[in-house]
Amino acid sequence: MxxxxxxxxxxxxxxxxxxxxxxxxxxxxxxxxxxxxxxxxxxxxxxxxxxxxxxxSKARGFSLLELLVALFVIVLVTSLATLNLGSGGADLELESRLRGLADTGSFAADEAQMTGRDYGLLLQRVDVGGEVVYRYGWRERRQEGWRAPASGREVFAERDLPSRVELDLQLEGRVDSEVPVLDDPATATPQVIYYASGEVTPGAIDVRLRADGRLLWRLEWDLLGRGELLPRGERGIDDDDA
Structure with a gap:
């Protein structure tokens, strides 16, 4: 079948x-x-x-030379970006310190009139880690002489400016002597006096770039202590252009 x-x-x-x-x-x-x-x-x-x-077909990988070139480009771009950010941050820090100086000056003028005691702004050069920096602080006139203010210690605390800048002090229209290195800053006489009568030693502080002497800022004030912070020492310039 x-x-x-x-x-x-x-x-x-x-x-x-x-x-x-x-x-x-x-x-x-x-x-x-x-x-x-x-x-x-x-x-x-x-x-x-x-x-x-x-x-x-075999996939072709990167050669060592190509990897090194790519790594170099990445490091270069990152360094440039960090440099730009760092420069911008330093400019903002400097401006903040100077505005703080101006605001504290206005406060010192008010305190002098309210307490009946003279106050003063003391500028000096100090060595910090092998670098010379400019430091500003505040003093109060007492019977024993000029001393650190008894009140408002946080407001009147000493502060340093960045090491990349230097100061020119002008008092009453004349360029004062170079900001000194003080032997005994605790008892030194301040350069700018905020009198209890309401008057202030008129003057200005030029802030220059130490590398080339370029003027960055000018802080000036009149006989009544009214201050103004000027980018590059000129009026009518935006802060962003400083």
């Missing part, structure tokens, strides 16, 4: 394939290996041949 699509029922399938020439007699009775799968590196096929994987 025959099936519709296969060998006669009950017959040997190997004999049937042998009769049709579809199997090698030498392989009769042996297990055939499975066909090779696509993508395998090598494997036998029905014909006894092996299939090699198709060659793939």
């Amino acid at each position: 025959f099936s519709r699509h296969g060998p006669p029922v009950g017959s040997n399938s190997f004999d049937h394939l042998h009769d049709q020439g579809r199997i090698n007699p030498a392989l009769h009775g042996q297990c055939l290996p499975p066909p090779a799968f696509v993508g395998s590196t090598a494997g036998p096929s029905f014909s006894g041949h092996s299939f090699d994987r198709a060659p793939h």
Whole structure:
């Protein structure tokens, strides 16, 4: 009896394939290996041949020189950005210190009138970590002489200006002597006096860049202690242009 699509029922399938020439007699009775799968590196096929994987193109990596160049560019850009940010931050710090000086001067003028005691602004040069910086502080006239104010210690605390700047002090229209290095700053006489009568020693402080002497700011005040901070010493210039 025959099936519709296969060998006669009950017959040997190997004999049937042998009769049709579809199997090698030498392989009769042996297990055939499975066909090779696509993508395998090598494997036998029905014909006894092996299939090699198709060659793939290798991805080219960066050379050491290219990596060094890229790293150099990154470091350079980062350094420039840090330099710009650092310069801007230093300018803001300087402006903040000078505005604080002007505001404290106004406060000292008010305190002098309220307490009936003279106050003064003392400028000096000091050595900080091997660098000469300009320091400003405040004094109060007492019976024993000029001393640090007894009240408002936080407001009248001494403060240093950045080491990159230097000061020129002008009093009553004349350029004063160079800001000194004081032997005994605790008892030194201040240069600018805020009198209890309401008058102030008129003058100005020029703040210059130490490297080239360029004028950055001018803080000036009149006989009544009214002060003004001028970018580059000129009126009508925005602070951003200083």
